[in-house]
Ligand SMILES: Nc1ncnc2c1ncn2[C@@H]1O[C@H](COP(=O)(O)OP(=O)(O)O)[C@@H](O)[C@H]1O
């Protein structure tokens with residue numbers, strides 16, 4: 062069943078168009094990547110979903126039109142967003158950050174916080190160790206883990222993750238993405254992952270959209286895109302050898 | 307500042323109304339081009355007002371000149387404050403006190419020591435510079451908002467100090483000086499004469515300040531305000547500049563205060579309370595804190611808006627209703643013109659210029 | 674020695690006024706980034722409200738409760754109506770809005786209740802108590818106790834409740850807070866409401882000492898601003914401690930430094946601030962800014 066549907070979504074910053082009519086869909090429990098170079102519009106697409114940029118067009122969440130909704134209302138429908146730059150509460154402790162994540166979940170799941178927290182700690186043991194520290198005192202990679210942990214503790218149905226590989230060692234990124242897969246099965250979690258590093262993303266997701274200049278220029282299953290050298294050369298070329306500075 | 311005049315490398319003028327800009331190595335972002343245009347506007351305004359000064363008393367009464375003098379002196383002080391608010395990225399909650407220090411310096415020198423008023427005004431300027439430098443010193447460590455709150459101290463302490471030091475200041479009754487008359491032979495009443503004097507000072511001060519801001523100082527301030535890190539990377543001595551700017555700004559405020567005293571003739575401790583300091587800030591924001599035209603608009607706002615209500619309400623509550631209207635006007639301006647009313651003027655003029663150039667182009671096309 | 678102790682204690686007493694206003698200022702600043710110059714006059718309005726109720730025969734404590742509730746609503750309303758339109762603007766714009774609120778509200782207070790000072794009787798009676806050799810009036814002691822409890826409650830609220838945690842989150846990183854389904858606008862309004870309530874406690878409970886007049890909170894506001902600077906605007910504890918320190922410092926100065934007197938007692942706290950800021954520009958309790966964002 063379709064969980065998220067964007068139809069002709071356009072978005073602009075100060076009059077400069079960043080999305081030129083995006084169409085995409087994510088089904089329940091599916092893991093989908095948004096690929097594309099820097100400035101292609103990946104972040105803006107995620108923002109369009111979570112309501113942190115104003116859009117034209119239609120954003121449907123589980124059949125409900127949420128276009129133009131305030132971000133906190135969209136979040137209440139079960140959308141988690143790990144934003145670009147992580148967005149941890151640096152002056153709060155790790156524990157408080159996680160508590161805030163858990164507070165964001167739907168009421169019927171409130172009883173399960175303990176078990177879920179244990180699962181999250183298992184995934185990211187460092188967060189248990191540092192639970193009393195200020196988030197601002199963590200390293201970049203640790204903060205990235207905290208941001209992801211905080212978002213999944215909200216038990217979202219749709220998790221938007223913006224470039225988790227930034228600040229993380231490649232192995233860790235892969236590890237985290239795999240973990241999301243596991244959770245996805247257990248928690249009926251769909252993931253929309255923005256990523257510049259196509260190869261790494263395509264290794265874990267089911268499907269992907271390739272973006273350029275605010276448009277979808279290609280899409281398909283991960284396997285198809287892995288094989289499709291034309292698309293790779295045209296849009297993802299630079300990423301095969303590593304990210305540009 | 308002199309550098310701005312030497313056409314070292316003449317670039318094609320980006321905008322028609324600017325002189326060839328000097329392009330030394332442009333490590334820092336270029337200073338905004340407000341200076342020249344503003345100077346133009348100020349000059350134009352000055353001419354208009356000069357003509358007004360020559361108008362017979364039946365057209366503009368002495369009381370109205372008195373009011374205009376208040377506007378001009380406030381405008382000068384706000385222009386000085388703008389250096390801090392609009393350019394240095396800091397704030398002073400004590401400019402009302404600096405204004406008061408200038409007023410009292412002139413008052414004391416003229417009343418008790420028989421100093422001619424022009425010299426006394428000059429002395430006020432110097433005293434302001436000195437006090438400003440002393441106050442600005444903590445900027446070496448502080449900067450930003452903290453500096454602003456430190457300046458609260460002088461805003462609060464000046465009135466009780468003025469009351470206390472009665473051997474110097476005349477205590478709660480303050481100091482009164484004789485009327486400043488026009489030089490013999492000139493056909494001006496005292497307020498008219500002061501109006502001209504104030505106007506000239508305003509023009510000169512704003513011209514000097516905008517020149518200063520167009521030069522190295524302006525660029526350095528912009529760099530400092532936009533990013534302390536970047537400024538440090540370009541070896542801009544941020545703190546020293548901040549102190550210098552604070553001192554200059556204080557000197558301008560004191561100068562304005564001196565002229566204000568000449569207009570009102572009596573200075574008492576409660577003329578220069580904290581409320582005056584925040585009125586000056588309000589005037590700066592209302593006018594637009596990066597504009598000297600804005601300083602004039604802001605000053606007019608601060609002087610006229612609270613009084614515009616005079617006849618409408620019962621006298622007992624008039625003061626309070628004035629305050630309410632003043633507050634409401636302040637809020638409305640901020641809500642609708644967060645960059646100040648000067649922006650409005652600029653817009654209107656741009657539209658005018660654009661229309662004119664379109665007009666010119668269509669005429670060219672026809673010929 | 675007893676004399677000194679006496680002066681310290683009564684300085685601490687007035688320090689509680691500054692401390693609670695400073696805490697209120699701090700709450701507002703953390704939430705909306707506005708230095709609220711109207712915080713004092715908001716407390717004044719609360720004091721007048723209490724005076725109206727009490728002089729119409731209502732019990733002081735009942736009046737206090739009602740006034741606190743009303744102040745909360747008023748504070749939240751002010752945020753919704755006046756601050757919301759400029760949310761996220763520069764500190765300068767914010768400051769001008771609160772200055773406008775100060776000017777406007779002070780006039781409104783005077784229009785409603787007049788300029789003449791009014792008296793509100795002390796709920797603690799006219800007695801006095803001996804504390805470790807110093808003599809304090811029941812009013813001094815009671816007011817300090819009430820404010821102390823308020824401050825502790827406020828601290829516990831932020832530290833231990835989830836609403837408090839949400840408010841801290843919204844203040845610190847509104848964008849992230851929204852992503853966690855926190856209604857930031859509501860949190861900011863709550864913050865203003867809470868600040869108004871804390872200020873109202875001080876305004877009402879100290880009204881018997883200060884007298885009720887439109888200007889009753891003027892000098893307290895300024896000392897509270899100073900206290901917030903001293904403690905660092907980011908630190909609630911710092912603001913409270915700053916307020917107490919200033920209260921004591923001002924009192925000791927006016928008593929022991931020849932020629933200072935009550936009109937210039939402000940000199941000393943500002944000298945203290947000056948020194949503190951020179952040594953620790955972020956304030957006593959402020960952090961030297963979190964480098965990693
Ligand atoms: N805050 C912003 N203000 C103005 N333009 C922006 C902003 N954020 C992104 N853009 C522009 O929008 C376009 C899409 O950016 P973004 O969605 O961040 O791309 P990506 O995440 O794929 O790198 C780019 O051209 C970028 O310059």
Ligand SMILES: [Mg+2]
Pocket residue numbers: 100103104105145224
């Ligand atoms: Mg991005």
